Amino acid sequence: MSLKSKSISSKSSLNEDERLKKISPLRVLLNRPELGALGGSILVFIFFGIVAGDTGMFSAYGMLNFLDVSANLGIIAIAAAMLMIGGEFDLSIGSMIGFAGICIAIPAIYWGWPLWMSIVFAFAMAVLVGYFNGIMVVKTGLPSFIVTLAMLFILRGLTLAITRLITGRTQVPGLRVLIEDDPLAWLFATDTFKWLFTWLGSLKLIELRTDGTPLATGIPPSVIWFIALTLFATWILMKTRYGNWIFASGGDKVGATNVGVPVGRVKISLFIGTAVASTIFACIQVLDAGSADTMRGTLKELEAIAAAVVGGCLLTGGYGSAIGAAFGAIIFGTVSMGIFYTDVDTDWFKVFLGAMMLIAVVFNNYIRKKVTESK
Amino acid sequence: MSDYLVQFNNISKFFGKVIALKDVTMRLKKGEIMCLLGDNGAGKSTLIKTLAGVHKPDEGEIIFEDKKIVFDSPKDALDIGIGTVYQDLALVPLMSVTRNFFMGREPQKGIPFLKTFDVEKANKIAADRMGQIGIDVRDPSQAVGTMSGGERQCLAISRAIYFGAKVLVLDEPTSALGVHQASMVLKYIVKAASEGLAVILITHNVHHAYPVGNSFTVLNRGKSMGTFQKKDISREKLLSMMAGGEELDKLEVELQEMDRIHNKN
Numbered sequence: 151m152s153l154k155s156k157s158i159s160s161k162s163s164l165n166e167d168e169r170l171k172k173i174s175p176l177r178v179l180l181n182r183p184e185l186g187a188l189g190g191s192i193l194v195f196i197f198f199g200i201v202a203g204d205t206g207m208f209s210a211y212g213m214l215n216f217l218d219v220s221a222n223l224g225i226i227a228i229a230a231a232m233l234m235i236g237g238e239f240d241l242s243i244g245s246m247i248g249f250a251g252i253c254i255a256i257p258a259i260y261w262g263w264p265l266w267m268s269i270v271f272a273f274a275m276a277v278l279v280g281y282f283n284g285i286m287v288v289k290t291g292l293p294s295f296i297v298t299l300a301m302l303f304i305l306r307g308l309t310l311a312i313t314r315l316i317t318g319r320t321q322v323p324g325l326r327v328l329i330e331d332d333p334l335a336w337l338f339a340t341d342t343f344k345w346l347f348t349w350l351g352s353l354k355l356i357e358l359r360t361d362g363t364p365l366a367t368g369i370p371p372s373v374i375w376f377i378a379l380t381l382f383a384t385w386i387l388m389k390t391r392y393g394n395w396i397f398a399s400g401g402d403k404v405g406a407t408n409v410g411v412p413v414g415r416v417k418i419s420l421f422i423g424t425a426v427a428s429t430i431f432a433c434i435q436v437l438d439a440g441s442a443d444t445m446r447g448t449l450k451e452l453e454a455i456a457a458a459v460v461g462g463c464l465l466t467g468g469y470g471s472a473i474g475a476a477f478g479a480i481i482f483g484t485v486s487m488g489i490f491y492t493d494v495d496t497d498w499f500k501v502f503l504g505a506m507m508l509i510a511v512v513f514n515n516y517i518r519k520k521v522t523e524s525k
Numbered sequence: 526m527s528d529y530l531v532q533f534n535n536i537s538k539f540f541g542k543v544i545a546l547k548d549v550t551m552r553l554k555k556g557e558i559m560c561l562l563g564d565n566g567a568g569k570s571t572l573i574k575t576l577a578g579v580h581k582p583d584e585g586e587i588i589f590e591d592k593k594i595v596f597d598s599p600k601d602a603l604d605i606g607i608g609t610v611y612q613d614l615a616l617v618p619l620m621s622v623t624r625n626f627f628m629g630r631e632p633q634k635g636i637p638f639l640k641t642f643d644v645e646k647a648n649k650i651a652a653d654r655m656g657q658i659g660i661d662v663r664d665p666s667q668a669v670g671t672m673s674g675g676e677r678q679c680l681a682i683s684r685a686i687y688f689g690a691k692v693l694v695l696d697e698p699t700s701a702l703g704v705h706q707a708s709m710v711l712k713y714i715v716k717a718a719s720e721g722l723a724v725i726l727i728t729h730n731v732h733h734a735y736p737v738g739n740s741f742t743v744l745n746r747g748k749s750m751g752t753f754q755k756k757d758i759s760r761e762k763l764l765s766m767m768a769g770g771e772e773l774d775k776l777e778v779e780l781q782e783m784d785r786i787h788n789k790n
Contacts, residue, residue: 389641391631394620398628401617408615410600410629468619518619 183462184474186513190460190506191477194484202491210347210356211366212491214373220483221376222431224476226450227457228376228383229427231475233420234458235387237400237467238287238294240424242279243454245305247447250276250432252313255322255442265325266334272429279305280425284418294421302451309444326440338375338433341368372434376476379427383472396420401468456503457482460510464518481506527591530555530723531607531692537584538571545571548585549749551742553692553723558714559752560734561727562767563744569696569727572744576694576725577609578602589692608690612697614681618670622662625669626651626684654683658713675706679713686717693717693724699733704787711737731767732787735760743767 198207206212226243233240253272257263263271283301287294313320329335344367350356351364358364387393398406399413407413428447436442459465460481461474482503489496529552538546546568553559563569574580578596587594589605596602602609616625627647633640648665655662660676669677678698685693695714699707715737718724728734734741741758743750743766750766764780 389644391633391640391642394624394628394631394642397620397624398617401619402613402615405613405615405617406628408599408611410603464619468617 183469183471183514183517184477185462186510186517187461187474187477187481190481190510191484194481194488198484198488198491202488205491206357207488207491209366210350210364212487214366214370216484216487217373217480218370218483219487220480221370221372222434223450223453223457223483224376224479225372225379225431225434226424226427226454227461227475227479228379228472229420229424230451230454231458231461231463231470231472232383232387232396233424234455234463234465235400235467235470236396236417236420237403238417238420239298239455240283240421241295241298241451242283242301242305243424243428243451244447244449245302245309245451246276246279246425246428247432247435247450248309248444249279249305250429251436251442251446252309252322252444254433254436255325256313256316258328259322259324260316265328265332269334269338269433272432273426276425276429277422280422281418283425284421287421288414288417306444306448313444320444321441322443323441325436325442329437335437338371338430339437341370342374344368370438375430375434376479379430380472380476387472392416397468399467453482453503456507459514460506462510462514462517464514465511469518478510528554529588530590532588533576533585534588535585536572536575536582536587538575538580539583544747546575546582547748549742549744550585551725551749551752553725555721555723556718557739558718558724558726558737560738560741561725561744562729562731562734562741562763564729564767566746567744567767568747569729569744571747573609573611573694573696573727576602576607578607603688606689606691607694608685608688608692609694610678610681610685610696610698612700614677616669616677616681619668621666622655622669622672622680623647623651623665626654626680626687630688650687654687655680658683658716673706674702675709678702678706678710682710682713682717686722691722693722694727695724696727697729698726699728699730707733729767731760731763732783735763 202208207216226247230240230243250272253275254265254268256268257271258265258268279301283294283298286292286297290297310320313322329339347356347364347366347368351358351362356364356366387396395406395411395413395416398409398411399416403413428450431450432442432446435446457478458470458475459478461471461476461478463470463475485502486499489499489502532550532552534550534552536546536549537544549568549572551559551561561569561572571580575582578599578601581596587596589607594601594605599609615628617628620628623644624647627650632643632646632650634643634646635641652662652665655665658679660679669680672680682693682695682698693714698710698714702710711733714724714726726734726738735755738755740752740754741763742752743763745767753763
């Protein structure tokens with residue numbers, strides 16, 4: 151065919167490399183979903199560096215404090231981000247945190263289970279809840295907003311009702327004594343790099359208590375979990391087949407199904423992911439406080455979604471990143487703690503949270519238009 | 526051994542009392558482009574879905590490379606080499622060219638349980654494949670949303686061919702495109718056929734079908750009006766068959782106008 155010769159251009163492959171170099175690093179960066187959150191984080195640090203630089207916010211103790219808050223939010227924000235990229239929401243995250251808390255506390259305190267068994271039980275329940283959310287959304291085709299809103303009420307109600315039925319109260323204390331020698335609990339309750347802080351303390355580089363031990367004793371478990379989950383989620387999204395399926399499922403459900411992506415299975419697994427992340431959050435919180443409270447985690451689902459959105463996730467799915475959600479969580483964690491070090495009334499935090507989210511959504515919308523713009 | 530790569534013999538499909546397709550027969554050789562023409566509601570969609578394995582025909586048989594085939598799912602059709610490109614293309618605009626190209630069939634590397642998506646290899650294949658059809662993808666990680674409609678169509682066809690299609694079923698590949706974009710897609714279809722694929726081109730646009738088709742099957746209200754070789758039928762004859770004669774006068778005027786525009790370009 152005469153057309154053939156025209157359409158094959160061996161030239162294009164020769165030009166490829168030099169053409170690639172023409173794309174400036176700035177452009178590559180602009181196309182990344184986490185750009186906004188990264189910039190936001192830097193701005194927040196600069197702001198508090200100026201306003202609260204000499205107040206102890208950026209001492210080892212102060213930094214671990216706001217990192218701990220950021221990390222706790224980050225753990226659930228990353229799972230929420232992955233689910234959002236997959237095209238769904240989970241509003242039951244907060245209730246799942248409360249539910250997981252009592253799933254650990256009641257068996258351990260009232261039924262005499264070893265702590266590790268209660269923790270395993272809580273994770274098993276999380277898988278069940280996530281599976282139920284997922285299967286409901288996939289099989290009925292209902293919006294996940296409605297299905298998980300129902301789950302928000304069901305789980306919170308169950309948590310309250312069961313706790314009061316078994317204990318007569320709404321709080322279950324007394325867990326702290328069980329942590330020692332437990333084969334599993336240390337995963338959620340141990341500060342790491344203690345030697346580093348002791349060493350820094352002995353050099354008088356960080357603040358000390360009056361008895362000579364450092365004020366900041368080690369990196370809290372939340373921060374380790376947060377970093378590990380960020381890396382793991384990023385690896386999945388960018389480097390695995392399953393990651394591509396998540397983007398595809400959220401980007402175009404019908405198209406993805408037509409080319410053989412198991413959309414239903416992907417979505418169910420992501421719902422399990424958010425429930426499991428909520429349980430990790432609950433483990434850390436319950437073991438740190440030594441008690442479970444039925445109201446734990448209230449409104450956390452909205453904070454997680456806000457962090458994911460600030461991190462560049464589109465509400466419509468198919469676009470976003472785990473690193474972005476991590477930075478989103480760092481912004482909120484830093485501001486919520488940093489505000490104590492300034493003269494600003496802490497009531498203003500929620501105003502900031504809402505404003506940040508609005509700006510992020512407008513920005514994301516603009517980016518999406520840019521990305522999908524036809525030539 | 527027959528000459529035909531694939532034969533759809535006397536295919537019928539009923540939905541309850543509705544006869545969606547009745548006795549439709551299509552036979553294709555390697556390298557042949559058959560255009561399936563029909564107005565809206567003629568049963569084109571049902572026929573495509575039957576070819577793609579979504580619907581099971583109620584009557585008739587599908588013979589592929591001289592073997593009788595029964596499809597239980599779209600995957601069966603894909604596996605033997607019938608690649609269908611639907612009108613929505615199954616492309617995600619927000620995802621990159623590479624990620625779309627390999628969507629659902631990502632190449633992997635590494636050890637079991639820790640397998641990773643081989644992005645470098647995928648990028649290279651996607652860029653090569655697009656390069657072969659004259660689309661210079663500067664950056665295979667750019668979003669599909671930045672490509673033109675014609676380029677997207679070519680990407681979807683290229684993907685079907687790469688994943689082993691011997692028979693290409695194309696659903697209205699030019700319907701949403703301008704003249705320039707449409708000709709780019711049609712050129713690619715001719716090239717694919719010249720390399721030994723059989724192509725079923727579904728369209729209601731005779732002007733796009735006539736220049737590239739070797740044979741034409743006209744569908745009207747679920748029935749085949751027959752298959753014609755190009756030498757046996759004129760463009761005008763095809764048109765009047767499609768329209769069923771009723772609106773012929775009105776059409777003719779319109780088509781003269783269209784022809785005028787075509788010639789101008």
